[in-house]
Amino acid sequence: MPDDAGDPIAQPARLGASAGHSPDYFDRLYRRLVGEGGEPHDARRVVLEAYLDGKPSATQRHKPTRADRDRCFWSSAFLGQCGSGDWSTEPGILALTRYLSQSEVLVDGLVAYLARSTPKALVVAMRRARLVRSPGSPQVDALRAARKLDPLVDEACRIHDVLVGAHREREVELARWQGPLENLSAFELLLLASLYAYERLVPHKMTGQPAVAEGGGRVDTHWDAINDLLIWKLKTTPRATLRLADEAMGRSLKRYLSPLLFPAPGQSLELLTQLDAFARLVAAQIELNEFLSRSVDAYCFDDSVRFVLVDDYQPHLEEIDTAASTKWFRDGKKLERLPGYWLHRAFYEFAAPDLAFVRIGRPENESENTLAYIRALATRFRLREVYGVGDLVTNATGESANMFQALLYLELTARFFMLDFIVPFVEGAEQSGDWVVSLRRLALGGLLNGEQNRFPLTWSSRSAKIDRTTGWTVTSEQPTGSARMAAAILDFWTYDMLSEADRLQRDEPGLAPRLIERPYLKFGPQLVQLPWVAGYQDNDMAAINNLRRLAARRGEAAAETRRIDGHLAKLLHRRGFSVVLNWMAAGRPA
Structure with missing residues (x-):
């Protein structure tokens, strides 16, 4: 044990070979170095860095x-070589964070030792x-048992509680509020979400803001909440309800859409009751999400603030690093301006003689x-220059799609x-002063104009969608478009409800x-498809998140x-730097 180690750490019982690797892998690496x-x-x-790098x-x-690697590392004799100075480094704190995040192996005495020797590092990892x-988590029990060993740890435990x-x-x-809607299918939840969106998330005047924005809220927080509620449904809904047959879809539309769009005498008020319950459910989800982002995540990751307890039970945020907060907001402003930069580049590209008159x-x-x-x-400029994306990308089915055509497809959508x-x-809501009246006119107008679907939520078969969008894949080589390319692009932007539900219900990572x-x-x-999402979404970020x-x-x-x-490397070289690609320091584990 190094001199700065303080009390020794009791080694855990040997857990045996882990996924073909001895628990002494890290000890052997240390002795070799x-x-x-x-x-x-x-x-x-x-x-420590080897462990963090997935060795x-x-x-x-x-x-x-990952669990195998955790067992391998935290069962290693190498731990006996580490002192408080090692655990206080950035790799040490990150390793402790991994330790506290898992429950596969407990190192007897580790938390108590850290509470005495390097409590600040322990609290950061916590x-x-x-x-x-x-x-x-059993790690929480270990922290509570050690809380009286240092005031910092005690305060962290109180804030945690x-x-x-x-x-x-x-x-x-x-x-x-999930209770009243627990029997809804995922499709029915989206029907309610669509009515909610047209009422609150879409403007009712051409120069106005959505109702939630007028009330001081943010539309994106509502989108996030609805997304979380969809995931809740996918976790809990029977798989059979995720394969929409015409008959089942008709029943859902009759119950959760028709009473509002096509009212008839004697209809029940069930839909209005469900809409009210959905609004309360969204509000509860937003409250939870806001608490997690503004309180929990701030406590966990924002080092420019600290939490103090007022009257021993009320957490209060105090800013301790004004410069860091200022930098955070300044960086946010830079990010807001980046899309304008790429759009500016695109306008210049389009103004070139070979495109301007096409x-x-x-x-x-x-x-x-x-x-x-x-x-x-x-978006192509950004993907190519920042993320290295080439001309072709592969979708989940293994088919290749032209990247630019996929981006254009999404923009045309x-x-x-x-x-x-x-x-x-x-326009209709502004003229009539009633969003429901406007929604009815839109739906009826679509039915009268060649039976077009202009409902708050639309649907079609995959083959019909490919037929209608093949024209969006026209190129000089394919003057009439390519159905195969349209299919590959469509699959690239598709979110498979059944596959995702299977993963969630099996609790797979x-x-x-x-x-x-994926709209x-x-x-x-x-x-x-949800028109209120597809019409407003940030396609730039959609593409980046899909790929990266x-x-x-x-x-x-x-x-x-x-x-x-x-x-x-080229950019650095232009500025006078000498650059060696793919260099790895000698002695690093492969």
């Missing part, structure tokens, strides 16, 4: 999980581990098609819903798409990373 002449404190840092690596015979979301209590109150309130689509749609084309260009759904609705990332919602044979968040393990991802490195 020291044996090669490395300074012990540098070697300990390398070992031991997978082999052909064994593919260790915050970073978001233990407020895991109040029943207060936040856990406040979190629980909001979860109870959310469950209270006709895009039919004459009556040319101006809107041109705007969609320019927006797609802007957005313009379609804006011009054919949102604008007529807003993974990232759930958001409504604004085509697949319910078995039917594709459902949801599909980070695509086959093209490695090539994209190399392009990013190469592009950055």
Whole structure:
């Protein structure tokens, strides 16, 4: 044990080989680094970073999980080499964060030792581990047992308990309003969400704001809440309800849409009751989300503020680093301006002689098609130069899609819903002064005009959608468009409800798409779209999140990373730097 270690850490019982790796993997790595002449404190840092980097690596015979690696590291004799100075470093705190976030292995005496020797590092790791979301963790019990060893740890435990209590109150309130709607299917929930959106999230005047914005709220927080409620439904709904057959869809529409759009004498007030319950449910979800983001996440990750307890039970935020807060807001302003930069680049690109006089689509749609084309260009610039994305991307089915055509497809979808759904609705609401009347006129107008679906929520079969959008894939090589490319692009933007429900109900790890990332919602044979989402969503961020968040393990991802490195190297070289690509320090674990 190093001199700064204080009390020794009792080693956990050996757990045996973990996924083909001995628990002494990290101890052997440490001894090798020291044996090669490395300074012990540098070697300990390398070992900590190896754990954080996901070592031991997978082999052909064994593919260790994160839990396997946790057991391997926290059962290692290497822990006995680490002192308080090691745990106070950034890798040490991150490793402790991982430790407090897991429950596969408990190191006897570790938390107590840290509370005595380096309480500040322990408290930071405790915050970073978001233990407020895991109040029943055995790590929380260990922290409570050690709270009296240092005032910092004691205060952190008291703040934790207060936040856990406040979190629980909001979860109870959310469950209270989930009850009246627990028997709804996911499709029926989206029907209510669509009516709610047209009432509160879409403006009722051409120059006005949505009702929630006029009341001081933010539309995006409501979108996030509705997305969370959809995930709740996918976790709890029977799988059979996620394959929309015509008969089941008809029953849902008759119950949750027709009474408002096509009222008839003697209809019950059930829909109005359900809409009120849905509004209260959204409010409860927003309250929970706001608490998590403004209180829990601020406590866990924002080092520019600190929590203090007023009267021992009321948490209060105090700003302790004004410069960091100022930088945070300044960076936010920069991010807000970035889309304008890329759009500016796209306008210049479009003004080039080979594009400026090209006709895009039919004459009556040319101006809107041109705007969609320019927006797609802007996103392509950003994806190519910042994220290294090439000309082709692979969707979930393994088919390749042209990246620019996929971006243009999404922009044309957005313009379609804006011009054919949102604008007529807003104009009608402004003229009539009643959003329900405007929604009825929009729906009836669609039925009278060639039986077009102009409902608050639309649906069609996959084949019908491909037929209608093949024209959006026209190129000089494919003057009539490509149905295969339209299908590949459609699949790229599709959110499969059944597959996601299977993952959630099996409690498998993974990232759930958001409504604004994949706007085509697949319910078995039917594709459902939400005009109030598709017409307003940020297609730039939708593309980035699809490629870099949801599909980070695509086959093209490695090539994209190399392009990013190469592009950055060129920029640095132009500024006089000497750059070596793919360099790795000697002695680092492979």
